[in-house]
Amino acid sequence: MTVTYEPPREMLRLEGVSKRFPGVKALSNIDLSVRQGEVHALLGENGAGKSTLMKILGGIHQADEGRIVIDGTECHFAGYGDAIAAGIGIIFQEFSLVPYLNAVENIFLGRYLTNRFGLMDQAAMQREARAVFDELGVQIDLGVPICQLSVAQQQFVEIGKALSLKARLLVLDEPTATLTPNEAEHLFKVMRALRAKGVAMIFISHHLDEIFEVCDRISVLRDGANAGHAEVAATTVDALVEMMVGRRIEQSFPPKPQPAPNGRKVLEVPEIQLVKDGPVNRFDLHAGEILGFAGLVGSGRTELALGMMGADRTHRKTVLRNGQPVRLDDPTQALAHGIGLLPESRKVEGLITDFTIRFNISLNNLGRHRRAGVVDTASEKRAADELSRRVGVKAPGIDTRVATLSGGNQQKVVIARWLGHDCDVLIFDEPTRGIDVGAKAEIYQLMRELTRQGKSILMISSELPEIVGLCDRVAVFSGGAIVATLTGDAINAGEIMRHATSSSPSLPSSSGSPS
Amino acid sequence: MTATATHPTPPVPAGGFFTQLRRSTAFLPLVGLVAISVFMIVATDNFLSVSNLQNIALQSSINAIIAVGMTAAILTGGIDLSVGAVVALSGTLASGLMVHFGLPPVLAVPLGLGVGAVIGLFNGYCVAYLRMPPIIVTLATMGIARGIALIYTGGYPIDGLPESFAFLGSGTLAGLKVPILIMLATYLVAYVLLNMAPFGRYVYAIGGNEEATRLSGVRVSRYKLLVYVLSGLTAAIAGIVQAARVTSGQPGVGVGFELDAIAAVVMGGTSIAGGRGAIVGTLVGALLLAVLNNGLNMIGVSPYLQLIIKGGIVLLAIFISREARR
Numbered sequence: 061m062t063v064t065y066e067p068p069r070e071m072l073r074l075e076g077v078s079k080r081f082p083g084v085k086a087l088s089n090i091d092l093s094v095r096q097g098e099v100h101a102l103l104g105e106n107g108a109g110k111s112t113l114m115k116i117l118g119g120i121h122q123a124d125e126g127r128i129v130i131d132g133t134e135c136h137f138a139g140y141g142d143a144i145a146a147g148i149g150i151i152f153q154e155f156s157l158v159p160y161l162n163a164v165e166n167i168f169l170g171r172y173l174t175n176r177f178g179l180m181d182q183a184a185m186q187r188e189a190r191a192v193f194d195e196l197g198v199q200i201d202l203g204v205p206i207c208q209l210s211v212a213q214q215q216f217v218e219i220g221k222a223l224s225l226k227a228r229l230l231v232l233d234e235p236t237a238t239l240t241p242n243e244a245e246h247l248f249k250v251m252r253a254l255r256a257k258g259v260a261m262i263f264i265s266h267h268l269d270e271i272f273e274v275c276d277r278i279s280v281l282r283d284g285a286n287a288g289h290a291e292v293a294a295t296t297v298d299a300l301v302e303m304m305v306g307r308r309i310e311q312s313f314p315p316k317p318q319p320a321p322n323g324r325k326v327l328e329v330p331e332i333q334l335v336k337d338g339p340v341n342r343f344d345l346h347a348g349e350i351l352g353f354a355g356l357v358g359s360g361r362t363e364l365a366l367g368m369m370g371a372d373r374t375h376r377k378t379v380l381r382n383g384q385p386v387r388l389d390d391p392t393q394a395l396a397h398g399i400g401l402l403p404e405s406r407k408v409e410g411l412i413t414d415f416t417i418r419f420n421i422s423l424n425n426l427g428r429h430r431r432a433g434v435v436d437t438a439s440e441k442r443a444a445d446e447l448s449r450r451v452g453v454k455a456p457g458i459d460t461r462v463a464t465l466s467g468g469n470q471q472k473v474v475i476a477r478w479l480g481h482d483c484d485v486l487i488f489d490e491p492t493r494g495i496d497v498g499a500k501a502e503i504y505q506l507m508r509e510l511t512r513q514g515k516s517i518l519m520i521s522s523e524l525p526e527i528v529g530l531c532d533r534v535a536v537f538s539g540g541a542i543v544a545t546l547t548g549d550a551i552n553a554g555e556i557m558r559h560a561t562s563s564s565p566s567l568p569s570s571s572g573s574p575s
Numbered sequence: 576m577t578a579t580a581t582h583p584t585p586p587v588p589a590g591g592f593f594t595q596l597r598r599s600t601a602f603l604p605l606v607g608l609v610a611i612s613v614f615m616i617v618a619t620d621n622f623l624s625v626s627n628l629q630n631i632a633l634q635s636s637i638n639a640i641i642a643v644g645m646t647a648a649i650l651t652g653g654i655d656l657s658v659g660a661v662v663a664l665s666g667t668l669a670s671g672l673m674v675h676f677g678l679p680p681v682l683a684v685p686l687g688l689g690v691g692a693v694i695g696l697f698n699g700y701c702v703a704y705l706r707m708p709p710i711i712v713t714l715a716t717m718g719i720a721r722g723i724a725l726i727y728t729g730g731y732p733i734d735g736l737p738e739s740f741a742f743l744g745s746g747t748l749a750g751l752k753v754p755i756l757i758m759l760a761t762y763l764v765a766y767v768l769l770n771m772a773p774f775g776r777y778v779y780a781i782g783g784n785e786e787a788t789r790l791s792g793v794r795v796s797r798y799k800l801l802v803y804v805l806s807g808l809t810a811a812i813a814g815i816v817q818a819a820r821v822t823s824g825q826p827g828v829g830v831g832f833e834l835d836a837i838a839a840v841v842m843g844g845t846s847i848a849g850g851r852g853a854i855v856g857t858l859v860g861a862l863l864l865a866v867l868n869n870g871l872n873m874i875g876v877s878p879y880l881q882l883i884i885k886g887g888i889v890l891l892a893i894f895i896s897r898e899a900r901r
Contacts, residue, residue, distance in 0.1 A: 335747060371790055373810060390794075392792045392794050394792065395791075399794075401790055403787070408784075408786065408787070409784075409786050409787050410787055410790070412780050412781075413783070413784070415779070415780065419780075422776075424793055426773035426777075427773070434772050435773055481792075
């Protein structure tokens with residue numbers, strides 16, 4: 061599993077690292093070896109365990125088993141501070157900079173240099189900060205709050221901060237995700253310069269072409285376990301995708317209808333552009349089908365779906381419902397046109413957890429249970445009872461608070477809400493996130509059942525098996541654009557990953573093939 | 576029973592009257608009210624006399640009426656600081672219309688109420704549609720409404736109100752003072768609105784999870800707007816009652832009323848973060864504060880010390896209700 065020979069200048073070695081979170085084994089028996097002066101790529105799908113592993117390396121999580129060895133000495137990190145002291149610097153996707161302080165103040169945050177009067181020694185700090193940035197070869201305006209700097213410059217400030225803390229191993233967690241190609245190129249130049257100085261780097265990216273451009277060796281994680289190691293010079297894109305996707309234990313998905321449903325178009329979106337100069341996309345949804353929105357986290361799937369139904373603002377869009385142009389400016393209008401949403405985060409966006417099942421189900425159709433201006437509770441109870449049976453909510457009764465339900469049952473309550481409104485276009489955003497395997501199978505069955513009744517489902521999912529096992533058609537996203545629409549046998553993990561990891565040409569109107 | 580079967584019908588009932596009462600957010604405030612009343616019965620001679628009880632209800636009426644709209648605002652996660660100034664504005668406007676323009680009370684009172692609703696509409700528009708923070712918006716309109724009342728009156732009380740108007744403040748119907756009846760009627764309407772009408776469900780839903788409510792297709796902005804209109808309206812009702820009680824439209828009245836109303840709402844068990852609470856609890860909270868006032872006066876506690884005691888009791892109440900919820 062590990063590298064074939066013991067490198068002389070190994071800087072970091074992780075041995076058999078395992079981590080368990082309540083109900084789920086996040087990492088099992090991970091090995092990783094990083095040498096001095098190398099850029100080591102860490103690859104894997106969403107949820108493969110990359111971030112968890114890096115949080116363990118940074119002392120933010122503690123491993124249940126396994127060892128962290130730095131320069132031959134075993135280390136125990138109780139917190140991020142310990143990891144910094146050991147020479148590790150992590151550049152997280154969400155920066156840990158204070159937006160209204162300038163670069164110098166950020167770099168020295170918590171360890172300000174003082175003069176003999178106990179005041180901040182601005183000159184000394186400026187000098188030191190400038191030296192760090194000169195070494196990186198970047199120009200940073202030290203006088204302005206860093207929120208006025210570009211994302212790329214903020215990243216350089218983060219890197220500079222880590223280096224001024226004497227970091228010898230930098231972890232870069234998807235640093236290019238928010239950069240333009242030119243900025244990414246600049247970052248690579250800085251990375252090469254650091255490599256030449258002997259700094260080791262762990263580079264996380266979903267863009268395989270970047271891996272080939274800047275990395276030396278690669279480790280791949282899959283489902284929280286080692287999936288292989290490789291030298292960049294001796295591998296190919298296909299081999300990497302194979303490692304990332306692997307052979308999977310097939311889950312029990314309901315059989316797909318054959319041939320694929322190709323009914324009338326219940327929803328046509330001939331053009332939708334979320335922001336000015338952003339990619340223009342188009343897609344259609346047919347009666348009785350499950351259309352998948354696949355892609356990496358942050359590839360713009362949720363944004364497009366929410367923009368389509370009017371929950372978020374869009375720059376420009378045209379939506380046809382059953383052939384008729386409709387205005388969808390807010391969720392209320394979407395509801396009026398029979399479009400319902402099962403949001404990504406059920407507790408934050410889907411449910412009122414203090415409410416009972418009944419109240420949550422009837423939330424948006426109280427109008428149907430009104431008599432003389434007040435809620436007709438008898439009719440409301442009848443409807444809620446019938447709907448929650450239909451979707452199979454397991455609970456003592458409809459007056460149970462949803463906060464006490466399991467994730468799967470909570471999800472069913474949200475689904476029941478839309479069925480109560482006779483919605484026949486349903487947007488399911490990560491419908492099985494955080495729910496157990498049995499409940500997942502039930503949700504899959506329910507989704508198929510709904511499409512058999514003629515409803516259409518647009519499912520956004522980061523779980524490839526779910527996309528592959530359930531969808532009749534799949535739109536693959538990369539960089540905010542639909543880069544491919546797959547049908548039939550083309551719906552397989554390898555094909556989807558290949559499209560999802562291609563660096564998209566994020567030019568306007570470069571949309572992928574629609575239906 | 577939860578493993579395989581879906582719910583058995585009939586669903587587990589919510590329990591009898593006492594179970595429901597015990598689960599209500601108004602339960603602890605009620606216990607507090609009873610406890611303090613028992614203390615006052617023991618500590619004073621005629622706390623329990625009919626005239627004293629009526630007196631307490633009368634003293635609580637204006638605060639209790641204002642607290643109705645405040646409850647709705649707080650339930651949505653907002654607040655309305657402009658209510659005290661609206662009390663002054665609606666009272667002076669109605670008084671001015673009667674005294675200076677000779678309008679009969681039947682016309683002047685609705686116009687006085689209308690001005691409260693308009694202030695509420697403005698608050699609601701800023702909060703719901705312009706997405707400004709309620710505490711800032713209503714702090715601003717608090718100053719604006721007070722300023723209008725002062726300009727309108729030139730800073731002097733408007734006296735000489737007709738007797739038919741004074742009836743609203745000091746008349747008696749069926750053995751009860753009219754302000755008490757107005758208070759009860761306001762609570763009855765609010766109870767129906769908040770517990771039986773769809774409006775109330777949306778108010779609780781917005782306070783419980785505004786984003787989920789919006790994404791489910793409920794017109795959140797519209798209902799938030801209505802909540803502030805309701806708050807302006809109940810403050811205006813209180814303003815009319817206030818002017819009728821003292822038979823004078825006073826531009827300086829109502830300073831600090833917003834704080835008393837907030838105290839009543841919070842003492843009544845409603846969460847300041849929104850989503851949880853009950854209108855009945857607010858009535859209990861307002862009565863509790865009035866009992867405290869009345870009792871401490873009867874015992875002869877100095878007004879200065881009373882302030883400290885009341886502040887301490889508010890803190891204690893919040894602490895107890897938090898601990899009890901764990």
